[in-house]
Amino acid sequence: MDKAQVRTLDEFLKSIERRALRMSELATANRDEALDLVQDAMFGFVRHYASKPPADWAPLFYRVLDSRLNDWHRRRHVRGRWLAAWMHPADDDEPDAIAQAPDVNDPGPLARLAGGEAAQALDAALAKLPLRQRQAFLLRVWEGFDVAATASAMRCSEGSVKTHLSRALAALRRELEDHA
């Protein structure tokens, strides 16, 4: 890898590292663990995907990070995860929640909270979401990925992404309204 490629890679990683850290922190509720996961994801991404076209880097990086987050959760919550999967089986036929959302002009629950309070409420609500729902929300809403890129990053079907996102939006709305 020549210096220009290293510089391009450095700029890319710099552009996503903060969001990756926040994403990991929301998943682990621990900054040190989150930093370790981000570093691990950076190593994995550079090792396996650095030679891919830069346009593909973002979904590929989040695929690595998502894999690390899944591993982290699997190690800690195997029982809970199986139980959650049993209680909430995936349904790939649901429509895209964002595309179908009827209340696009509704200011929503965050509008009723002040800045700092809203941020804390959002963090708390996101932290309560199951991992897959949170990842779907963060990748679709925060990263701005489309359904296909989110599905690629999460290594699941587009239908699953829609399902996870739909449930995430409903749960977040409910949680934030309770908070407000």
Add this chain to the structure above:
Amino acid sequence: MNEQPRWTQRARALLDESAQGLDAATLSRLNRARQAALGQSERSTAAWFLPAGLVGACVLLLAVAAWHGRTLPSTGAARVDTPVDAGDADALADDEDMYEDLEFYAWLDAQDQDPQG
């Protein structure tokens, strides 16, 4: 992206603020993590040189050994006259006696196999 509920835009803005507001120590650790990951790619490139160099050296060594082994008998230098000590001379003499008696040993062997003869 398709049209979104307005409150998700607010959520995105809040998440952006939280990412921008990370403290210096955390940013420093992120920077070190990034540099380590990028350094890994350079190390992995360098790591190829060592085994490749070792393999190359082994191949060269084998090639030289093979060439040397093939050319060794034809060179006069390999044939060095060395003095023969008394023990060696006796052994050689014994060998000559044995070769002279080969016909006798062959006859003796035939007698053993054919007791009627």
